[in-house]
Amino acid sequence: MFFEGSEKKAEILIDGEQLSLLNDIDDEFWSALVNRSQAQILSSIENEYCKAFLLSESSLFVWSDRILILTCGETQLVKAVEFFIQKFGTKAIKQLTYQRKNEYFSNAQPSCFGDDIKLINQYLPGKAYRFGEMDSHHNYVFHLDNDFTADTDDITYELLAYQISEQASKHLTQPNLSAEEIRQFLCIDSILPGFILDDFVFSPYGYSLNAINEQQYLTIHVTPQMDSSYISFESNVDLLSLAPKLLEILAPKSFDLMSFNEQAFEQKLAALIPIQYVSKSRVCKKLDNGYLVNFANYILPQTTFAEPIMIDISGENHAL
Structure with a gap:
């Protein structure tokens, strides 16, 4: 069974003086936004700072002044972005x-990065980059082109593991595997002490977890099938420090590491990445x-x- 675990990701920051996304917007809007991307909300957790929605395809996090949404599979995240802008x-x-x-x-995706950016550019001008080599692992990044300057302490990380x-x-494709068993396998209790957890085991395979602790968040998405295995971690917790245990x-x-505003990225890689792994791409x-x-x-x-x-x-074309 094939499933495209690779996520699309959007972060939108708003003027917090105009409204609070956490307090002024009800869950019906977030459900409608998620539906626009062809996903659904499964459950949610919240604290004083954040509300985290577990989706049928990945996650949505809402703070007072921003949202972070990730969707996988054959979803169209850009449609949710357009819905937010409208x-x-x-x-x-x-x-x-x-x-x-x-x-x-x-080829199985309903759109490519270029299609998505054309749609966003109808509303907002921006710039786009490719990080990594075209014939290998790479990540496209688009950002709004205006006078905004990010806070230096707005630091986030991504760890993307392939072919586990x-x-x-x-282990992760055992029949009737429980969420507790997956948490034990991934050592979640030691990685995320004090976090509120919300997770879901998909049938026949797959697992998603959202975790929040005050303003910290971490989300994990597991596609464990051997022919297309992929596990992603997205967080403002230092995933570089957690990388040795997770690896x-x-x-x-193979795996990718990506960070926003981590000043010591190169030094941490040198100190923390196991020596058996070889660097194939490094971009700053x-x-x-x-x-x-x-x-x-x-x-x-x-x-x-x-x-x-x-x-x-005789199967679907994208299985070739």
């Missing part, structure tokens, strides 16, 4: 960042909106290689 208007939006990364089967070990894949558990054949760019963006791709050199696999040509 609701609040362009003048209320201080900054917008939109990301898409390389997909396993991009056979042992990890077999030990998952043992992926200070964007005009003030964010320092770092991207790195690592691979585990292979000594054995997969045999040819027979393909079911």
Whole structure:
């Protein structure tokens, strides 16, 4: 069974003096926004600072002055972004960042990054970049082009693991696996002490988790199938420091690390990434909106290689 775990991601910051997204907007609006991307809200948790919605395809986080939404599969996140802009208007939006990364089967997607940016540009002008090599792992980033400057303490991280070990894949695709068993396997209690958790196990495979603690958040999305395994971590908790433990558990054949405003990115990579992984891509760019963006791709050199696999040509085209 194939599922495109790779996420699309949007962060929208608003003028908090005009309204509070957390206190002035009801859940019906957030449900409608998520539906525009062809996803649904499954559950939610909240504290004084944040409300976190677990989605049928990834997550939505809402703070007073911003939202962060990730969707995977064949969703159209850009439609949710357009819905937000139409609701609040362009003048209320201080900054917008939109990301898409390389997909396993991009031909199955209803749009590409270029299509999405054309739609956003009908409302807001911006600039776009590609981080990473075109023929390898890469991540596209679009941001609104205005006089906004990001706070230096607005720091976030992404860790994206591909082709996890056979042992990890077999464990995460066991029949009737519970959320508690997955949390134990990923060592969630030690990684996220004191966090409020909300998670869901999909059928037949897949797992999502949202976690919040005051203004901190972390979301995990697991696509464990061997032919397209992918596990993502997105957080304002320092994922570089957690990387050694997560890589030990998952043992992926490759992984990406991306950060916004982490000043010590290169030094932390040198100190924390296991020596068996080889750096394939390393990019750093200070964007005009003030964010320092770092991207790195690592691979585990292979000594054995997969045999040819027979393909079911009677199936859907994107399975080829």
